[in-house]
Amino acid sequence: MPTLSKVLRELAQTCAPDLSAREAVRQLQTTGADLLLVEQNGTVLGVFGHREAVAVYADGSAPVRQYMRHPVPGRNAADSMEAGAEVMVREDTPVVILTEEEGPLFSKTSRSVGMVTAFEILEEIGHTTTDTAANKIFFGRKDLGLNIPVSPCQRACPIHQDIATYVDYVSQGRYLDSWLVIHETNPFPSILGRLCNHPCETDCKRGWVQGPENAVSIKSLKRFATDYAWARKVKIEYQRAPENGKRVAIVGSGPAGLTAAQDLRLMGYTVDLYEREAKLGGLLSASVPHFRFEMDQLLWEIQMIIDTGVNVHLNVNVGKDLPLQKLLDDYDSAFLSVGMMKGRILPVPGSDLPEVISAMEFLRVRSYDIxxxxFPKGDDVVVIGGGAVATDAAQTSIKTGAKNVWMCSIEPQDRLPAFGNELVEAREIGLKLHTGVIVNAIKADAQGHVNGVEFIRVDAGKLEFDPESGKLLINTVQKVPGTEHVIPCKYAIFASGQIMDFEDQLTPLSPRKLIAADTSGKTTVPKLFAGGDCVQGPSFIVDAVAWGHRVARSINETLGAAVPRDAKPLTIIETTDDHREADYYGREEPPILPAAKRMDMTPVELPWNDEQAITAALRCFQCDTVHHVDESVCILCGACDDVCPEKALDVIVEGEERDTSSGGFVKICETVLGEEFGGKRGRIMVNYDRCTNCRICEDHCPVNCITFQRVRMPDDTMRMIPLTAVSAPPPQVGAARG
Known part of the structure; x- marks a missing residue:
């Protein structure tokens, strides 16, 4: 990676901290500068740029010091480009002051020699990067310029998938290209195409415009592209970096562990993966019931990871069979990704009866088809809990042969934490709900076997929920005396939370009894990293994948052994199509099997056909595409600004009073008009948080100088090969672990 001195530029113009913010905005507009350095007595206090100017439009009466970002960090001009990028992200600044040391060895001083902005860093990285995942994350800051706005969905995605691109490729019928784009940061699209909590759809601009229920069906399009690749019997072969001689042990083969294993192998590390179960996949294969996904597709994706050269050790329980200290002695680093695979059973009377089981253990045993x-086939089961795991356990009980299954929860029915669609599906096959109650005891018959669960009602009017997470505040639960009642059953399943099932005296624990680690996975124990649910608590699958990427990068930064792959840095510029006709289409969900056919473990969600997928993909606004303006043709007439229905454009011309209320923060054009137009200087700014890529500006440009383009820096280290090259499925057996 080049040093920061390669993109050094002169210090920007300055302004005083007490200057009127409106005057600072005018200074930006008249000079065409990207930003102003706020300086007092020769010291740079902060920076005032276009992002700050947006706030000024609402209230510009205060001085610059109220709006500026500060402090402005400094770096040595000889530092790497990555170091500059890292400090920009950490300090939330678009500029870094560069210094050079001078003077004798023991009395060196530093002097400012210039500065570097995010634009220059990103432009340089765009020509040299081979780390696609890190690049995507770097893109996620809209003030990093280069006319590459990150779509809101990509900003919201924990693994920063290039969503708009893979959705657009589906709309063009380029299904395999779409699948390859997905795999740049997502090793498990077959799972996440079905089970992701899809925060991307929550932040979809189509949903902003038409309501959240009309967001683009991003998750289902991911599943469609993956189904297509699976049907074509292809796989991805990765180009690995040369072996670097460093060894990493990974404990746990869930989504975090497998993701980190793949990333580290591609960096040239030797990776040994330790799994206590008899099969790989962690919660994906041992906790998620098989009617929710295609197991063969998961095995296909795991095999692609193993084929990078990961060494697998099954049925090894680190912490019991193998001390953690042994791994730290034998390896350069160890990563704990052990999840939270043990279910919690509440300590009520009777909870130790033989027919009482945790939902996690019940689902684990069933995952082996045991x-x-x-288990009382033909009799009644009570599931205690109201979340997604409870719903999975309840449906699995029905499909295993239970007669009546009750799901009982503290929360009222309209506040159940279970996903709404899963709850509907469960009720369609016979699930019974009993809400507003808390378990009091497990009842037994004279022979000591479960014959019922006693509940007591809670005061619904006293229940409170966290306004952000929506979770029940347990300290607001109050029992109503005299409301005890029993639901008869022969089997009780507790879905009342999960705990970490890992024991080793070396492991540092947090007050929550989780592994104590920072957001990069570093612990206080040298060489030991941890990430995923065992650090942050129960979360979503996509969050675990994000942990895997982060920890792999953190391990590499710590060991510093990765050798760059022989990749071909590549920037692709694509002209994109107009999708305005998609306004006529509504959101459509994938169909599911009729209830009568959902009584076994057959996957319930049915695939889309081509027409359904293309129609769904056409609804995307393609928020990752940008205006490309031919500055040699543009006459700054303002037609694009005038016709923009979202008021996302500002055309700013010297000496002319024009509306600049869009808050545009990306400059798409800067030009000087010819003498026939007065020789004026001007520029066009766009606010991509408002722009919906409707292309009306393109239609109404009188000189045809506007087109829409996508800029991509693809991962050039992946190639598609026939699936027949796979030698064997991932190691697993058909019996439960002893």
Whole structure:
């Protein structure tokens, strides 16, 4: 990576901290500068740029010091480009002051020699980067310029998938290209195409415009592209960096562990993966019931990871069979990604009866196609809990042969934490709900076997929920005396939370009894990293994948052994199509099997056909595409600004009073008009948080100088090969771990 001195530029113009903010905005407009350095007595206090100017439009009466970002960090001009990028992200600044040391060895001083902005850094990285995942994250800051706005969905995605691109490729019928784009940062699209909590759809601009229920069906389009690739029997072969001689042990083969294993192998590390179960996948294969996804597709994706050269050790329980200290002695780093695979059973009377089981253990045993001991086929089951795991356990009980299944929760029915669609599906096959109650005891017959669960009602009027997470505040639960009642059953399943099932004296623990680690996975124990649910608590699959990427990068930064792959840095510029006709289409969900056909473990969600997928993809606004303006043709007439229905454009011309209320923060054109137009200087700014890529500006440009383009820096280290090259499925057996 080049040093910061390569993109050094002169210090920007300055302004005083007490200057009127409106005057600072005018100074930016008249000079065409990207930003102003706020300086007092020769010291740079902060920076005032276009992002700050947006706030001034609302209230510009205060001085610059109220709006400026500060402090402005400094770096040595000899530092790497990555170091500059890292400090910009950490300090939330678009500029870094560069210094050079001078003077004798023991009395060196530093002097400012210039500055570097995010634009220059990103432009340089765009020509040299081979780390696609890190690049995507770097893109996620809209003030990093280069006319590459990150779509809101990509900003919201924990693994920063290039969503708009893979959705657009589906709309063009380029299904395999779409699948390859997905795999740049997502090793498990078959799972996340079905089970992701899809925060991307929550932040979809189509949903902003038409309501959240009309967001683009991003998750389902991911599943469609993956189904297509699976049907074509292809796989991805990765180009690995040369072996670097460093060894990393990963404990746990869930989504975090497998993701980190793949990333580290591609960097040239030797990776040994330790799994206590008899199969790989962690919660994906041992906790998620098989009617929710295609197991063969998951095995296909795991095999692609193993084929990078990961060494697999099954049925090894680190912490019991193998001390953690042994791994730290034998390896350069160890990564704990053990998840929260143990279910919590509440300590109520009777909870130790033989027919009482945690939902996590019940689902684990069923994942091996084994029916747990004492399961009452043809009799009644009570599931205690109201979340997604409870719903999975309840549906699995029905599909295993239970007669009546009750799901009982503290929350009222309209506040159940379970996903709404899963709850509807469960009720369609016979699930019964009993809400507003808390378990009091497990009842037994004279022989000591479960014959019912006693509940007591809670005061619904006293229940409170966290305004952000929506979770029940347990300290607001109050029992109503005299409302005890029993639901008869022969089997009780507790879905009342999960705990970490890992024991080793070396492991540092947090007050929540989770592994104590920072957001990069570093612990206080040298060489030991941790990430995923065992650090942050129960979360979503996509969050675990994000942890895997982060920890792999953190390990590499710590060991510093990765050798660059022989990749071909590549920037692709694509002209994109107009999708305005998609306004006529509504959101459509994938169909599911009829209830009568959902009584076994067959996957319930049915695939889309081509027409459904293309129609869904056409609804995307393509928020990752940008205006490309031919500055040699543009006459700054303002037609684009006048016709923009979202008021996302500002055309700013010297000496002319024009509306500049869009808050545009990306400059798409800067030009000087010819003498026939007065020789004026001007520029066009766009606010991509408002722009919906409707292309009306393109239609109404009188000189045809506007087109829409996508800029991509693809991962050139992946190639598609026939699936027949796979030698064997991932190691697993058909019996439960002893």
């Amino acid at each position: 029916v747990p001991d004492d």
